[in-house]
Amino acid sequence: MGLSQNRCDVLVVGGGPAGLAAAIALRQRGIDVLLCDALVPPIDKACGEGIMPDSRRELARLGVDLIPGQGADFRGIRFCDEDSTVSADFPSGSDLPGEGIGLRRLVLHGLLLERARELGVRMRWGTPVRLAPRRAPSLDGESVNYGYLVGADGQVSRMRSWAGLDRGMLHSQRVGFRLHYKIKPWSDYVEVHWAPLGQAYVTPIGDNEICIAAVTRFPDLVRTSEIVDSIPALRERLRDAETISRERGSITTTRRLRRVVRGNFALLGDASGSADAVTGEGLAVVFRQARLLAESIASGSLAPYAAEHAKTLRLPQTIARALLLMDRHPAIRRKALRVFAHDPALFAKLLSVHMGEEALNRFILSHAPWLGARMLMPLRA
Ligand SMILES: Cc1cc2nc3c(=O)[nH]c(=O)nc-3n(C[C@H](O)[C@H](O)[C@H](O)COP(=O)(O)OP(=O)(O)OC[C@H]3O[C@@H](n4cnc5c(N)ncnc54)[C@H](O)[C@@H]3O)c2cc1C
Numbered sequence: 012m013g014l015s016q017n018r019c020d021v022l023v024v025g026g027g028p029a030g031l032a033a034a035i036a037l038r039q040r041g042i043d044v045l046l047c048d049a050l051v052p053p054i055d056k057a058c059g060e061g062i063m064p065d066s067r068r069e070l071a072r073l074g075v076d077l078i079p080g081q082g083a084d085f086r087g088i089r090f091c092d093e094d095s096t097v098s099a100d101f102p103s104g105s106d107l108p109g110e111g112i113g114l115r116r117l118v119l120h121g122l123l124l125e126r127a128r129e130l131g132v133r134m135r136w137g138t139p140v141r142l143a144p145r146r147a148p149s150l151d152g153e154s155v156n157y158g159y160l161v162g163a164d165g166q167v168s169r170m171r172s173w174a175g176l177d178r179g180m181l182h183s184q185r186v187g188f189r190l191h192y193k194i195k196p197w198s199d200y201v202e203v204h205w206a207p208l209g210q211a212y213v214t215p216i217g218d219n220e221i222c223i224a225a226v227t228r229f230p231d232l233v234r235t236s237e238i239v240d241s242i243p244a245l246r247e248r249l250r251d252a253e254t255i256s257r258e259r260g261s262i263t264t265t266r267r268l269r270r271v272v273r274g275n276f277a278l279l280g281d282a283s284g285s286a287d288a289v290t291g292e293g294l295a296v297v298f299r300q301a302r303l304l305a306e307s308i309a310s311g312s313l314a315p316y317a318a319e320h321a322k323t324l325r326l327p328q329t330i331a332r333a334l335l336l337m338d339r340h341p342a343i344r345r346k347a348l349r350v351f352a353h354d355p356a357l358f359a360k361l362l363s364v365h366m367g368e369e370a371l372n373r374f375i376l377s378h379a380p381w382l383g384a385r386m387l388m389p390l391r392a
Pocket residue numbers: 024025026027028029030047048049050054056057058059060061062063066138139140141163164165166169186187188189224225226261262263279280281282288291292293294295297
């Protein structure tokens with residue numbers, strides 16, 4: 012296929028992390044890509060801004076270099092509630108970095124954009140895709156000749172409805188808010204604080220900066236400040252801290268679609284299904300999907316992508332459902348955190364499963380009976 016203005020091998024709609032990662036992975040395989048997004052960079056979005064080790068590994072595969080000093084490393088995850096605190100370090104596998112990195116969303120977007128530009132991705136910003144039933148999409152009124160079409164237009168995907176791929180299960184829908192505070196990070200873990208209104212998770216972003224993402228089932232009632240104020244440990248720490256960004260909100264879902272491919276069209280990223288933000292795995296999943304999609308297109312068919320896509324979401328969605336059970340039932344959450352606080356090695360094993368370093372089935376076979384018994388037994392204070 013030629014490289015004339017409106018001809019391309021692949022047209023990617025959506026220049027968020029999913030669309031940009033797919034464009035990069037396609038160019039790495041020599042495929043011609045045209046990418047469009049309705050917005051103009053720098054593009055910001057509500058995000059906890061924690062790049063987990065598996066996500067960091069995917070960025071390295073895309074050739075995206077994280078420049079020292081641009082973010083802040085974190086070594087693991089800490090869960091806290093009114094009674095208990097438990098922490099675990101990330102496992103370090105053969106090619107898994109032992110640390111995650113807290114990185115402003117704007118910085119991440121800029122790095123992906125720069126890498127796409129370096130590889131020769133053609134990009135049209137400020138260009139919304141126009142969709143009409145049974146008609147090929149146009150870019151702001153101009154028609155495009157493409158071999159494959161990719162819909163990476165986020166949670167509220169219009170491409171998904173246009174292609175008739177909306178059918179599936181919506182397991183959960185919540186809202187997340189993000190706010191930055193000027194304060195020296197007090198921990199090198201991402202802290203997830205559990206409270207009746209939702210979770211607030213704290214990610215170190217720089218020497219003197221943290222990001223708080225607050226996720227709630229009650230978006231009509233609360234925003235970041237209400238959730239932070241309802242958690243004494245955070246209220247105390249942030250009493251005099253200055254907020255240094257505008258609060259942003261976004262929905263977060265646990266969604267599974269029946270199909271993500273129709274003909275030469277594929278859904279990608281949040282548009283193709285997702286796991287609740289509290290898993291912290293959103294970016295790792297979209298980067299994995301982008302690699303899978305590029306490999307599939309390079310092989311000349313979307314069939315491998317259609318067959319493998321569900322696997323990218325299986326584990327994060329299983330974990331999301333367990334965490335959402337803890338969100339809805341404070342008694343279960345309090346008990347689970349107390350059990351983990353008594354046995355931090357078990358929490359570390361669970362984190363290892365979460366990072367894909369240990370099989371979930373093996374974890375269940377080895378630990379579920381014991382964990383079940385501990386959940387039923389009274390715990391000493
Ligand atoms: C509160 C919150 C906290 C989170 N925290 C984390 C975290 O700590 N770590 C993590 O890994 N993940 C996290 N996530 C998840 C992560 O942010 C998402 O998985 C990720 O943004 C998905 O990327 P995407 O490219 O699929 O979608 P998006 O980032 O939403 O990008 C979609 C793009 O499509 C464009 N678009 C939409 N419609 C059109 C149109 N008609 N024409 C052209 N362009 C269009 C939009 O402008 C946008 O740029 C969090 C999510 C939330 C909500």
